[in-house]
Amino acid sequence: MNEIEERGTPRRYYFVQLVKYLNQLIFYFKAFNFSQLQYNKNEEIRFRSTTFLAIYLSVIEKQSIHWVIINVLQRVGSNRNQEFVKKLQQVKVSTLSTLLEPYSSIEQLSLRYAHPQFMVEKLCSILPAAEVEKLLQSHNAQKYLYARISGFEADPIQIRKSFRQIGVPLKRPTEIPFAFQIWRRYIKKIVKSPPYLRGDIVLQDLASMHTCISMDPQPGDRILDACAAPLMKTSLLQFLSRGQSKTLSVELSPTRLQNSLKSPTLRATSSFLIADSTTLPFRDSPPKEIFDKVLLDAPCTSSGAIYYTPEMKWFQSAEYLRSHAILQQKLLQECLNYLKQGGILVYAVCSYYREEGEEIIASASNLIKIINTRRFYPHVDKCQGFFIAKLQKI
Template sequence: MTLRPDDSPRRAAYEILLRVADGAYADMVLDAALNRSTLDGRDKRLLTELVYGILRLQGRLDFALAQFCSQPLKRLQPEVLWLLRLGSYQLLELDRVPAHAAVSSTVDLAREVGFEQVTGLVNGVLRALERGRAEIPWPPPAKIKPYLQHVCSMPVWLTKEVMRQLPNAEAQALGESLTVAPPLTLRVNTLKIDRDAFLQALQAAGHQARPCRYAGAGVIVEQRGEQPLPGDEQGWYQVQDEASMLTAELLNARPAQRILDACAAPGGKTTALAALTDNRAEIIALDKYPQRVELIRQGVARLGCPTVTAAECDLTRLPEFLEPQSFDRVLLDAPCSGLGVLRRNPEGRWNKSSANLRDLAALQQLLLNNVATLVRPGGLLLYSLCTFSHCETDEVVEDFLVAHPDFALEDLRTEFPAWQDLFTTTGTMRTYPHRHDGMDAFFAARFRRCN
C-alpha cells in the first residue's frame, strides 16, 4: 500500500502503522508523511496523535477489544486488527472525537482500503466497545503484573524487566508515565542566545515555557502557540530531552581539551559539548553510518559549532586513525534497547525482547572496551544510555571495571551536589520520567583513567 500524504489523517495513520508493523521506524515514516502532506495543522496533529498514541497503547487497546470480539485477536488479519485499534483509540482516548464519528470513519476506511468483507465485524466490535466500555474489567494497580500489561500497555518481557528494577508502586508509576506523550524540551544554544532571552522570545511568539529543573540550558514548552518556535533558522535551540542535556554536562568538558563523541548521531550531545566549551575545544564526532554523519554535520552547521569534525567510523573495531590515549574526554552514548525513550519510539515495546537486551549488552561492552583505549591518563570516559535495563547498565559497568583495573568509577554525587536525586548509591546517574520532571529514563557512569 502506498501512503498518500493528502489523504485523511485516519487513512495516513493506518498506512503508517502498517509500515511500522513491517519494521519501519514510526518517527521517520511519520516525519516524511508530514513533510509531504497537504493536511492542515489540525489534521497533522491528529495524525501524529493517532500514530504515537496507538503504538504506545497497543496492549491496552487489544485488552479492550478482546472483551467485545467474538474471535481471538491473533486470528484476525493484521490489517483488520489495525483498523480496530484505530477505531478503539478514538473511542477510548480521544474525547474530542464523537463516538459515532470514530465508528463510522473506521468502517468507511475499511471499505476504502479494500476490506469491504469485514465492515460488519469492524462496525459490530466498535459499537459493542462504545456501549460496554464502562464495564471493561481493567486490572487494578494492586495486581501489578496484569496492570502493567493491560493498562500500561507493556508486553510480558518488558513487564518483567520493570518489575525487576522497581518496587510495585514505582513500577506502576513508571508504567503509567510511559503511556503518555513526553514533554517538548529544548536546549537553548548558548553560543547564540541565553536562556532568559529565549524564554522571552517564546512568550512573545505565544508559547508557554519554563526553565528545566536541572539542565542549565533547558526549556520545557508547556503549551505551544500557533506561531513557529522562534529562532529555528538562526539556530537558537535544539530539540533535546533534559536527561540527554545532563549527559553532556556530566562529561565535565573544558576549553582546550580534545573530546571524542564516539556514537554521536544525530549530534545533540556533540553540539551541547561545543556550547559547554564555548567552541574552544577540539571535538571529534563519530558514527557508523554515512547518512547519520551527515545529520551531525547539518546540526553542527545550524547551531554554529566550527570546532566539531564529524567522521564515519565503526567502533566495533579499534579505530586506527585515532591515536591511543589521545583524548581528554570520551563520551560513549552507546546503541541500546531504548527502553527509556519508549514514549518517543513506542514501537520499541513490540519489536524487542529480553534476548535483544543481552545482545546489546555484548555490543556495548565491545564498544566501551575499544573507546577506553583512546582515553589519556587522568582523562574521563562517560558511558551513557537511554535505557533502564540492568544488563545494559550496571552489569556492563561491573564487567568493564573488572576488565580495566586502570579505570575507576567516579561518584558523580560529589561533583553535582544539586542533582543528588538523580544519582544512585554508587554515584551513577539514573533518571526516570515519573521521578524527575518528565525527563527520559537515562543511565550514565563516569570513569577516570588512573594511569
C-alpha cells in the same frame, strides 16, 4: 482515517496512538471476539486496524459510539455494522479491571498500561510495584520537551521574549541555566519560531544534557564522542567549553552523520569520522590519538526513550537486550583503549536495565574507578529514562 483527519487531528497521531496501546487493543479484540465479524480474508489488516481505531476512540479517548459510527465504522462493511456496534458497546461499558482479574499482577500492569510483559517484569525487578506503575503511566502521558541555548551570542532573555510573543511559555530547569522546559503541545510553534530557525536553540532531552555536563569539558581537552550522531552532544560539548576543546565525533552510519552535519550549531573545532567505534582506526597512530575525555552514549534497547518514541516498547525482549549488552561491552573496552590514564569517560544509555548500565561498567572494573552514577526516570525527573556513569581510567 480521512474523516477524522478532516476534523483537525493528523493521521500520524492516530497511528502513534494505536502503536502505543497495541497490546491492550489486541486484548479487547480477542476478549470480545471481533474476529468473527471479519467477512473478507483479503482485507484482514484493514479490518483489524479499523477495529483497533474504533476500540481506541471508544475506550481510551472515550468518544461516543455515535461519533465512532459516523467517522469509522462505515469502513467495516454495512452488512456487519450492527453486530460490530453491539460488540463495541460491550467493550465501552466493560471495566478493564474486571476483565484483568484472572491475570497475574505482571500481566495486569502489562495490559493496563500497554507495555510488553518482558519490560514490566524487568522494571519490577528494579523498582517497587507502585513506582513501576507511575513510570508506565508517564510513558503514556508525555508532557514535556526540553530545549537549550546553542550559540554563545544567544540571549536567553530575548529568546524567552520571542516565545512569549507566540504564546509559548518557557520554564528554566533549576539544574541547567541554559535550558528550557516546554509543554509538548507547543512543538509546532517551537519548530517554526525564529530562535529555532536561526539555530539559537535546539531541542535536546534534559538527561542527554546532563550526560555532557557530567563530563565537564574544558578548553584544550581532546574529546572523543563515540557513536555521535545526531551530534547533539558534540554541539553541547563545544558549547560548554566555549568552543575551545577539540572533539572528534565518530559515527558508523554515513547517512546519519551526513544529515547531522547540517546543524548550524557545530563548531570548527569539531572533526568527524565515519568508523565503527568497536574497532577504532587508531591502532597504528602516534600518541596524539590518546584522548583526555571520552563520551560513549552507546546504542541501547531505548527502553528509557519510550517517553518519546512509544514504538520502541514492542522491541523489548531478552534477545534484544542481550545483543545490545554485548555491543556495549565491546564499545566500552575499545574506547578505554584510547583514553589516557587518569582521563574521564562518561558512559550513557537511555535504558532502565542494569544489564545495560551498572553491569556494563562492572565488566571494566579492573580498568576504571567509578566517580559517580545517576539514573533518570520520567515519572520523577520529567525526562526520558537514562543511566549516566562518570568513570576515570586507572
